[in-house]
Amino acid sequence: MTDRLPHEKGFHISWDQIHRDSRALAWRLDGQGPDNGAWKAVVAITRGGMAPAMIASRELDIRTVDTISVKSYDHQDQSEAKVLKAPDADLMGDGTGILIIDDLVDSGKTLELVRARYPKAHFATVYAKPKGRPQVDTFITEVSQDTWIFFPWDMALQYVEPYRGKD
Ligand SMILES: O=P(O)(O)OC[C@H]1O[C@H](OP(=O)(O)OP(=O)(O)O)[C@H](O)[C@@H]1O
Ligand code: HPA
Numbered sequence: 105m106t107d108r109l110p111h112e113k114g115f116h117i118s119w120d121q122i123h124r125d126s127r128a129l130a131w132r133l134d135g136q137g138p139d140n141g142a143w144k145a146v147v148a149i150t151r152g153g154m155a156p157a158m159i160a161s162r163e164l165d166i167r168t169v170d171t172i173s174v175k176s177y178d179h180q181d182q183s184e185a186k187v188l189k190a191p192d193a194d195l196m197g198d199g200t201g202i203l204i205i206d207d208l209v210d211s212g213k214t215l216e217l218v219r220a221r222y223p224k225a226h227f228a229t230v231y232a233k234p235k236g237r238p239q240v241d242t243f244i245t246e247v248s249q250d251t252w253i254f255f256p257w258d259m260a261l262q263y264v265e266p267y268r269g270k271d
């Protein structure tokens with residue numbers, strides 16, 4: 105199901121926009137790590153966090169990149185969040201110096217689950233909705249709770265009827 109729900113506004117993000125916003129996130133995080141400003145590693149929350157984490161780790165010149173797989177939605181239907189794959193335990197410790205990146209925080213359930221495992225990590229998302237804000241340490245753009253964000257990897261260019269040609 106890719107149509108937005110009736111009560112929701114659609115916020116369509118292009119590849120260019122997510123690239124710019126992910127870069128802005130990286131620049132905001134630069135020099136903010138606990139070890140003289142340095143970060144130990146980047147961890148992407150898959151799958152949506154992988155593109156922003158790739159862009160941020162490139163900007164910050166961090167080559168240690170791991171993933172945590174959390175599934176909390178089936179398309180637009182929320183279910184209970186589950187960890188399907190954990191990152192390297194020796195790397196993570198309690199999360200100190202680890203930059204955990206996701207594309208967005210919505211209800212905050214995903215970050216809450218990951219935060220419980222790595223309480224000392226820094227949590228960063230590109231976009232944030234109000235309910236999830238308490239779970240995120242750094243983000244770039246806030247959108248209203250009733251906005252559904254459409255990411256470029258979930259969309260395709262398609263023909264649109266001219267305005268005049270519509271019924
Ligand atoms: O704050 P929450 O309400 O938990 O929602 C945010 C999470 O939901 C989406 O992931 P999803 O579980 O759909 O998986 P995906 O990243 O593989 O698309 C999104 O990428 C975030 O990770
Ligand atoms: O607004 C959203 N867009 C895409 N995926 C999501 N997962 C939770 N909220 C959203």
Ligand SMILES: [Mg+2]
Binds near residue numbers: 150152153206
């Ligand atoms: Mg996700």
